[in-house]
Amino acid sequence: MVLSFHNRHPSPVISPQLTKASRNSPTVRGRAGLGSNVCYWGKHCPSDAMCTQEIKSRLAMGRERMAQLNTLWRSRAISNPLKARLIQALIWPIVTYGANAWTLNKELTGNIEAFEMQCYRRSMKVPYTEHVTNETILERVKRLLASVKSHKLKHFGHTASARHISLAKDIMLGPIQGKRRQGGQRKQWSDDLREWTGLTIPDLVHLAQDRATATYRKFVHAVANAR
Numbered sequence: 001m002v003l004s005f006h007n008r009h010p011s012p013v014i015s016p017q018l019t020k021a022s023r024n025s026p027t028v029r030g031r032a033g034l035g036s037n038v039c040y041w042g043k044h045c046p047s048d049a050m051c052t053q054e055i056k057s058r059l060a061m062g063r064e065r066m067a068q069l070n071t072l073w074r075s076r077a078i079s080n081p082l083k084a085r086l087i088q089a090l091i092w093p094i095v096t097y098g099a100n101a102w103t104l105n106k107e108l109t110g111n112i113e114a115f116e117m118q119c120y121r122r123s124m125k126v127p128y129t130e131h132v133t134n135e136t137i138l139e140r141v142k143r144l145l146a147s148v149k150s151h152k153l154k155h156f157g158h159t160a161s162a163r164h165i166s167l168a169k170d171i172m173l174g175p176i177q178g179k180r181r182q183g184g185q186r187k188q189w190s191d192d193l194r195e196w197t198g199l200t201i202p203d204l205v206h207l208a209q210d211r212a213t214a215t216y217r218k219f220v221h222a223v224a225n226a227r
Contacts, residue, residue: 050103050186051101051102051103051108052108054098054102055102055104055108055111055112056111058094058095058096058097058098059095059111059112059115061094061095062091062094062095062115062119063115063118065090065091065094066087066091066119066122066123069086069090072086073122073123073125080123080124083123083124084120084123084124084141084142086123087119087120087123088141088142088147091119092144092147095112095115095144096144096147096148096151099147099148099151099152100151100152100154100155100156101155101189102148102152102192103187103188103189103191103192104148104187104192105187109145112144112145112148113144113145115144116143116144116145117134117137120137120138120141121137124137142225143225146224146225147224149196149220149223149224150220150221150224152192152193153193153196153197153220153223153224154220156172156193156204156208157204157208157216157220159172160172160173160204160205160208160209161208161209161216172189172190173201173205196223197219197223207219
């Protein structure tokens with residue numbers, strides 16, 4: 001899309017001729033990301049609206065940050081509980097940036113859980129040869145997947161409880177125009193909420209709009225930290 005400015009019109013005006021010609025330009029197509037992936041403020045926005053590349057990119061950034069802090073994890077002066085809290089403070093925010101827009105499937109959930117275990121085992125120096133189970137390590141630490149669930153549920157509650165009309169609320173709760181795509185249907189953003197909570201979207205909206213009590217806040221904490 002190209003905006004043209006005229007002397008008589010200080011506001012931008014869309015030029016259909018320039019837009020049509022510019023879309024066919026390889027330079028403009030590369031800059032605008034037409035038919036390719038776009039990275040906006042560190043977040044990947046693929047043309048197919050899938051978040052697989054975004055999640056894997058975030059996990060790679062978390063591994064890179066873990067490697068940079070290798071001296072910290074090797075220190076014997078820091079206890080294992082403190083190392084776990086440092087991971088949650090220094091690594092989790094990098095990985096969970098933009099997690100409120102993720103749509104998780106079984107493969108991506110497994111990737112997140114595997115990355116979490118790698119971080120804890122590396123920092124606590126727990127080799128796989130000792131046959132220490134993941135449940136034993138995760139007994140006293142905060143789960144990474146719990147942070148992802150909390151981000152997404154809080155974002156839904158904040159948007160759904162808004163009294164005014166907003167574009168984000170229309171996109172989240174409004175119907176989508178058009179026909180269903182051929183083949184198997186992709187997992188939608190709201191499917192995670194129904195799977196985690198066991199409630200329908202109208203029930204979640206009603207629960208989020210109850211501002212008189214902290215019911216929804218307690219509900220999010222219970223769902224996110226469910227084992």
